[in-house]
Amino acid sequence: MTSAINVSGLVKTFGRVRALDGLDLHVDTGEVHGFLGPNGAGKSTTIRVLLGLLRAHAGTVELLGGDPWRDAVDLHRRLAYVPGDVNLWPNLTGGEAIDLFGSLRGGLDKRRRDELIQRFQLDPSKRARTYSKGNRQKVAIVAAFASDVELYILDEPTSGLDPLMEAAFQECVREVTRRGRTVLLSSHIFSEVEALCDRVSIVRQGRTVETGTLAELRHLTRTSVSVEATRPITGLTDLPGVHDVDVAATHATFAVDSGELNRVLGYLTQFDVRTLSSAPPSLEEIFLRHYGDELVGAR
Template sequence: MPIIEASHLTKRFGKFTALDGVDLEVNEGEVYGFIGPNGAGKSTTIRILLGMIKATEGKARIFGKDVWADAVDIHKRIAYVPGDVNLWPNLTGGEVIDLFMTMNGSTNQAKREELIKKFNFDPTKKSRTYSKGNRQKVALIAAFAFDADLYILDEPTSGLDPLMENIFQECVLDAKRAGKSVLLSSHILSEVEKLCDRVGIIRHGKIIETGTLDELRHLTRTHLTIKTKEQLTSLNKLKGIHNLEEKDSELTFQVDTEEMDTVIRYIAEFGILKLESAPPTLEDLFMRHYLGTENSKEEGAL
């Protein structure tokens, strides 16, 4: 059952089109990764979903309710963490967490204390003394202490060190195991790859790919390192071969996944002594889309 349903979302600011027909669906119990570089439209989409701004065109529903007309009701069941948290400077971190929890209707003090300990957070200091990472911790602790049905996380680990990022990932997986839904906006591809069931890639205000990681990996390239008994010839003439290099009698290259079978059969004719394969990553997919876009722009400009 879809928790979030967005159809043809368009948002214009004057002559600038920030979103151009975005379709988005997040299912119950699913962690959905929403990826793209800064300025691609992630935060604009999220602000529409939160009822903070109104879409120029299109519709969006959360829990079956209109995100603009029913924002108050929707917010009773969601937790939100932005990428840049602003706090009341004269309140302590603990006081801010308590305030957020009260606003959410949460009374789970045991969960609050558990998260403060996990995130190695000092709640007694004034908020004005906190680093960016500690401000993020305040929002994350308040969010995960709340038994929300949907967590909307917009670049939530911005400013956190790697150890705290691991704690965050544990919290997301705990929420998933509890049947909660998560919309995770991020440009940290390793984070998305570890956590998400499905991903959507947004570029220039448009969703350009969406699906499970396995479904998207057919568009990526596998890295191979090989050594053969006989000299391998004409490999660069095969379809799907990229970035071919030779070093110390070994060849390294990338191969389009859909051409893998043909390439391996060809290499086998030369007698394989060594073959190392690195699986395609989400980063490969991401960079392939964006580098392709930039190259197209440059070609068009010439």
């Protein structure tokens, strides 16, 4: 499988601040790749490097087989970008801005443009200064998806959108992936990432701390289990990989490392299990596990 984005060991400093500190990011062609991290982790800086707006200080960056700094213009014909904070020219209308971006990118599909304007319920005759945040965001989304390009780079694209528009956005992403396009989606909305993404990279302080499919990430974390048995449950705390045990005679709740799950289930059968429910870790839990210490520190 070919790579749409191939970043390794990326370093970017601003003065004394090391914004990116050896970041790795690999996005395969045709996948939707989630890009997660708290504010200030370096997501937008990475995207700006990928767009050739900032210059990498060290590391290798490859985008659609080219160098994003050197081949910026040629590469940009093949990608569309939605920033998280869309800043438009106050005296241009939304319709004008969409056409302008399309034209600067090398053309857009007029029918698709009109259809997207309908779908996102955008009034293209209003001046940009009168748009709300969500409406400015829609302008950038319509402009991006009205172009048929190989790669969509979306930096928190749905901030400010209502749930209906969020659904319309997810539909757009599915449409382009059905046609084999690649999407890099930076987001804070876990449900969005879980719904759309094939693989996820989690960054922290300018480094990639985790990357893989959601299933792979789940494998590295714990599953919560709640069990009701006929006989009193004992000895759970002695098992390896079992945590947060709370036993009340025949009822127990605990968390278990995903790799130990099978063994623990075998152990439980001796107590004659009547009901059992287990929940795989949500993306949010995976995410919080990596930043748990930060949250503790903040408290």
